[in-house]
Each structure stands twice: as structure tokens, then as C-alpha cells.
Amino acid sequence: MSVALAPSETAALSAEGQDLVVRDAREFGAYARTGGWAFALKVARSVRPGGQPAGDSPKVSAKEFGELAGCSAERVLRYCKAWDLAADDGLVPQFEVLVPGEDIELPDSDVWHAYYSSRSGATSVRGTAITAAAEAEGIRPTKALEVAENPTALRAAILADPSTAQAARAALLDRIKEDPALQTELARDIARTDGLKKAVASESRAADRIGYVRQIVDNGQIRTAAGQTVDAPAELRAEAERHLSLIDELEEGEEAGEWASEAYDTVKDLVAQAVEADPELRVQERRTKFYSSLQKATRVFEELTLDDADDIYEDDMVQRLEDLQKALDTCIAALRKAAAAH
Structure with missing residues (x-):
């Protein structure tokens, strides 16, 4: 059964309703401009900073304020932390100068998330580092903190989405530049994974071959x-530059291995031809090779030890040494004959 209201009563209710609407609109407008700062102010002007005695102040502890608000003390402390950071930057007054009920000009809402995080982990050393990295990348810290708190979700995204995997790869490459421990761990993982180990060896070989061609051009x-290191003939350098330009024009993700092998083999053949075409260089090349082989053989014999000859002796060893001695005699005779001819 409905009760009819007098016109005067209806008017009063209507006016009261309008007042409530106006109040809500104004509070909404204030929040739209200031965002979380409006709530942070309520905390900052009513909560004592940690460790400060109550004294004659009407302010309460974060725990008491949380109980009055029906929320956790941790949530209250996160607002305290945001206000404290902003106060250090000169955006808002310090806690000590604020009194309960006081209103002040608040910062714009768009800077609120630079100081506040809804996650308690943001105040840890790890959280602070993640927050700083997120700000450097131009994203909201809360997004980075959410990912960091759910590595299983991150793993799922990497496994399912190629673009996420690429972003993770790029991030790891940036990270290992300043993280020796991570470098070692990744190197160990690669060495223990046959497929990765072969891929790294292949890429390393291709990089070495491209480097050989590039240094000729540069x-x-x-x-x-x-x-020996000698000046490259103009046609050889031009051919090396042509091959290098083809490699540099490859699309990202294209395999460079075959191109590197072709460039390397072509340039190596041209180098050999250049050596053969220059009589003086050809002689110098043979002389350098001979000295290199002689030095290697000398080192091998210097490292031999015959202290345990009784234990290692075999007839075949003596035969090989006698054959080697004959070869040495022949070599020495040839060199002396060449010297006498000059």
C-alpha cells in the first residue's frame, strides 16, 4: 500500500535528492582531477608517520585507520608510501604539517601511478627495481609488477606467442650484458642442449666467415x-664488397649461413689466385708456410720425453724416427744446394 505525500514533502525530498546528486558530482569531479591523491590526502592528514608517538595529536596509526576504514593496514601504508615519495619530490606537503580535515591543492591524477602501486611487492628492493625499469620503458609499473608476480603466465605467453618470445629474447640479451651469472647459466644451458649447441656453432662459423669478408672491405x-697480411687487389675487394652487400640486405630472420659460406669460399679462392699471380708473394707464402711447419715440428720434439723409454719402446717408433731422419737429411741437403746456387 502506497502512502501519498503532501506537495511540500515531495518538494523537500526532491531538493534533498538534488543536493545529494550535486555532492556526488562534485566529489566525482574532484576524484577525476586528482585520482588516488584524494584518498591519499585522507590518509596523510589522519595517519601518524611510522614510529611517531601519539602525543596530543588526534592522528591515528595506520593499523587503527585501517580498522576504521574496514581495510588492511598494508593498504593504508601503500597510500602513505605514495604520499611520502611525492612529498620528497615536492609535489605535496609532508605528513607533519597536515592536520585532520585539511584540504589542499592536489597533483593531477595522471601522476598518481608514478608514486602508487597496489602491490606490496613494489616497496621491496626487487619491486623498486621493476618499477624503475617499467618507468624507463614508458609503461605503468603495475603492469610490470603483475607480470613479475606471475611467472607462470609469462611462461605461457612466451610459449604460445612468437612476438612475446621475441620480446623476452631481446630483454634477455640486454640483461646478460650486465649479468655475468646469467651469462654463465645461459652458456651452460646451451652447451647441454645438443640442438642449441649445434646452432651456436653454426652461427659462430657464419659470423667468422662474414668477419673475414668484412675486414677485406673495411x-x-x-x-x-x-x-701474411697484404693489400687486397681492387677486383678482389670489389667482389668481397658485392658479397657483403648481399648479406647485409638479408631480411631479419633470414638464414645467413649459406650466403656466408659462398662469400667466404669465393673470397678465399680469389686470395689464392692473387697469391699465385704474384711471384714474389708466392715465394714468400711458401717460405712462411715452411717456417710455420718447422716451428710446429720443433715444438713437438722439444716436448718429447724419453725418461720412460723402457716402458714405451716399440720397434715401429724407431722405424718412424729413422724414416724421419732420412727425410730431414734430404731436406737439409736440398736447402744447402739452393743456398749454394744463390
Whole structure:
């Protein structure tokens, strides 16, 4: 059964309703401009900073304020932390100068998330580092903290989404530059995974071959098979530059292995031809190779020890040494004959 209201009563209710609407609109407008700062102010002007005695102040502890508000003390403390950081930056007054009920000009809402995080982990050393990294990347810290708190979700995204995997790969490459421990762990993982180990070896070989071609283009010099460094003929350098340009024009993700092998083999053949075409260089190359082999053989014999000859002796060893001695005699005779001819 409905009760009819007098016109005067209806008008009073209507006016009261309008007042409530106006109040809500104004509070909404204030929050739209200031965001979380409006709530942070209520905390800052009513809560004593940690460790400060109550004294004659009407302010209460974060725990008491949380109980009055029907929320946790941790949530209250996060608002305290945000206000404290902003006060250090000069955006808002310090806790000590505020009194309960006091209103002040608040910062814009768009800077609130630079100081506040809804996650308690944001105040830890780890959380602070994640927050700083997020700000450097131009994203909200809360997003990065959410990902960090749910590594299983991150793993699922990496496994399912190629673009996420690429972002993770790029991040790891940036991270290992300043993290020796992570470098070691990744290197160990690669060494223990046959597929990765082969892929790394293949990429390393391709990089070395491209480097060989690139240094000819950049320095204008070639390194011969015997290890000599000489100026590269113009046509050889031009061919190296042509191959290098083809490699540099490959799309990201295209395999460079075959291109690197072709460039390397072509340039190596041209180097060999350049050596053969220059009589003086050809002689120097043979002389360098001979000395290199002689030095290696000398080192091998210097490292031999015959202290345990009784235990290691075999007839075949003596035969090989006698054959080697004959070869040495022949070599020495040839060199002396060549010296006499000059």
C-alpha cells in the first residue's frame, strides 16, 4: 500500500535528492582531477608517520585507520608510501604539517601511478627495481609488477606467442650484458642442449666467415693461408664488397649461413689466385708456410720425453724416427744446394 505525500514533502525530498546528486558530482569531479591523491590526502592528514608517538595529536596509526576504514593496514601504508615519495619530490606537503580535515591543492591524477602501486611487492628492493625499469620503458609499473608476480603466465605467453618470445629474447640479451651469472647459466644451458649447441656453432662459423669478408672491405687487406697480411687487389675487394652487400640486405630472420659460406669460399679462392699471380708473394707464402711447419715440428720434439723409454719402446717408433731422419737429411741437403746456387 502506497502512502501519498503532501506537495511540500515531495518538494523537500526532491531538493534533498538534488543536493545529494550535486555532492556526488562534485566529489566525482574532484576524484577525476586528482585520482588516488584524494584518498591519499585522507590518509596523510589522519595517519601518524611510522614510529611517531601519539602525543596530543588526534592522528591515528595506520593499523587503527585501517580498522576504521574496514581495510588492511598494508593498504593504508601503500597510500602513505605514495604520499611520502611525492612529498620528497615536492609535489605535496609532508605528513607533519597536515592536520585532520585539511584540504589542499592536489597533483593531477595522471601522476598518481608514478608514486602508487597496489602491490606490496613494489616497496621491496626487487619491486623498486621493476618499477624503475617499467618507468624507463614508458609503461605503468603495475603492469610490470603483475607480470613479475606471475611467472607462470609469462611462461605461457612466451610459449604460445612468437612476438612475446621475441620480446623476452631481446630483454634477455640486454640483461646478460650486465649479468655475468646469467651469462654463465645461459652458456651452460646451451652447451647441454645438443640442438642449441649445434646452432651456436653454426652461427659462430657464419659470423667468422662474414668477419673475414668484412675486414677485406673495411681494411682493404687480405690474410693469406700462411697468415701474411697484404693489400687486397681492387677486383678482389670489389667482389668481397658485392658479397657483403648481399648479406647485409638479408631480411631479419633470414638464414645467413649459406650466403656466408659462398662469400667466404669465393673470397678465399680469389686470395689464392692473387697469391699465385704474384711471384714474389708466392715465394714468400711458401717460405712462411715452411717456417710455420718447422716451428710446429720443433715444438713437438722439444716436448718429447724419453725418461720412460723402457716402458714405451716399440720397434715401429724407431722405424718412424729413422724414416724421419732420412727425410730431414734430404731436406737439409736440398736447402744447402739452393743456398749454394744463390
